[in-house]
Amino acid sequence: xxxxVLMALAVVAGGLSGCxxxxxxxLDSTLGAMRQSPSGQPPDATVALPDSHSLAYLYSExxxxxxxxxxxxDPAANPxxxxxxxxxxxxxxxxxxxxxxxxxxxxxxRTGERQVAMIASPxxxxxxxxxxxxxxxxxxRISHIGAEEVQVSERVFSPHDGWQERRVTLAINAQxxxxx
Numbered sequence: 001x002x003x004x005v006l007m008a009l010a011v012v013a014g015g016l017s018g019c020x021x022x023x024x025x026x027l028d029s030t031l032g033a034m035r036q037s038p039s040g041q042p043p044d045a046t047v048a049l050p051d052s053h054s055l056a057y058l059y060s061e062x063x064x065x066x067x068x069x070x071x072x073x074d075p076a077a078n079p080x081x082x083x084x085x086x087x088x089x090x091x092x093x094x095x096x097x098x099x100x101x102x103x104x105x106x107x108x109x110r111t112g113e114r115q116v117a118m119i120a121s122p123x124x125x126x127x128x129x130x131x132x133x134x135x136x137x138x139x140x141r142i143s144h145i146g147a148e149e150v151q152v153s154e155r156v157f158s159p160h161d162g163w164q165e166r167r168v169t170l171a172i173n174a175q176x177x178x179x180x
Contacts (some may be wrong), residue, residue, distance in 0.1 A: 085153050085163050086139040094127055094133045096121060101138035105150055105170040115145040117169070140168065148172045 095103060098121055106118040106126055119128050119135065129135065133142050135152060144151040149171040156164050 094125075095121060095129065095133070095135040096137065098122055098136065100140055100152065100154070100168060100170070102139065103170065105134060105172050107172065108145055108147060108150070117142070117145045117150045117170075119150070136168075143167075 010134050027152045030115050074093070102122045104120045106120050109116045109128075114130070116130055118126050118128055129142055129145075129150075131142050134140060135142060136154060139155040140152040141154075142150055150173055151168065152168045154166050154168055155164060158164055
């Protein structure tokens with residue numbers, strides 16, 4: 001035979017002899033045991049689990065780290081307490097049904113010392129308001145009426161900080177702008 005062919009056969013025979021593994025004998029015996037079992041299923045193997053111990057989580061009473069701080073209510077914060085808490089017993093005014101960004105300042109009117117603002121609601125009504133009237137869903141109260149703007153003081157409840165006051169301005173032909 002050709003020496004090159006003999007060399008190739010020797011390499012192939014050597015490579016195939018490397019496929020023999022001692023673990024294959026164990027696999028053959030395990031498969032033989034499975035074939036001899038009545039249902040053809042592997043024998044049941046019971047694994048002993050380690051004993052479990054109860055763990056005490058020290059921070060279970062605190063805020064979940066997966067929630068933003070404003071979402072979790074502080075048990076000490078009560079929406080009816082505080083100097084800035086709105087009067088829940090008073091009768092709501094017509095413009096309190098709408099969010100402040102839905103309301104539009106149409107114009108203002110001065111008669112003597114009295115300043116009046118005309119505000120259009122989303123339902124198409126135009127309502128006249130004065131300083132002290134309530135507007136918006138966040139307990140907003142009109143604090144000042146200027147020639148082209150109305151300033152509103154809103155009261156917003158935060159579970160973390162309690163009642164906070166924020167100033168908002170409604171302007172003619174302009175979007176609502178918050179002032180801090």
